[in-house]
Amino acid sequence: MLPNLPTFLLLAAIAVRTLIVIIILFIAVRLLGRRAVGGMNMIDVIAILLVGNAVQNTLTYGSGRLEIGLVSSAVLILTETAIIFLISRRPNLEQTLIGQPTVIFSDGYIDRRKMERQGVEEEELLEAVHSMGLSDLSQVHLAVLEENGSISVIPKVD
């Protein structure tokens, strides 16, 4: 049911709601989300699609009116752009908002505590090692969990 408001106020309400939802989702994903997006699996894909649908009615009041959809998606795009702009201006902000690279393996020492905190499994580390064409960790100098969730592997130089 659309609230009984004049069009201008209705669209303003949609814009404010969209902004609130995207900011709360951004924070929630930052706090709850597994950072290893590179290791995204089935349950993550289902979660993402369901979250998108879960907030749909909130963004639009379940209404199919064109102007409502346009305002809502415009606010989403502008928020994203603003966040990217802020991050590019202030690198420190990026560390707080997105996180920083973590060294999870270094010359024979595997940092299980860090891996557990980031939700990275040993198998994922081995996958990254294999995809570098190395057969096991004894050939690895350094493994770093990057901000985008992928694991970079730097081989030992013999």
Add this chain to the structure above:
Amino acid sequence: MNQWLSAVFSHPDLAGILAIAGKTAFIYLFLIFGLRLLGKRELGQMSVYDLVLIIVIANAVQNAMLGNDNTLVGGLVAALTILIMNRILTWFIVRQPNFKNFLLGIPVLIVRDGIMLTGPMDRAGITNENVLAAMREHGISDIERVQMAVLENDGSISIVPAESPVHRTHHRFRGLRVS
């Protein structure tokens, strides 16, 4: 103004919030186990049709999660429920290898010392062409030069070339404790 504020910051009553959270959690688990029963585990093996199926299902269950609710708090409760459930499941996956294997599958060896293992390949739905494509990505044209190819959990195929030095270990994870 008051009317506008209550239109923006609308919320269901407590019973409504609990109903949304409960239904959402149930639907999320239902989808995970339902797709697991269909045998859809490895993301990389998902075809476009599988993805379409999942997107359609997500739309199909939308009203079941929220009912006719279109309040601000209602949608946020549903979204947070899903994210928290995802976090809990991930927590279990990291700590319980059996649960992980059940839900997401395990890496499968498909080439050993230049020989394609057709049994595991057939079971995982990997064709010769898939393996050859992965080899070409690694700049290898001859299967003789593949020491090991593994179908990883995310569906990608990783290749270990024959010329890379091998450090034998008794068990896969023993390899992690390197002096």
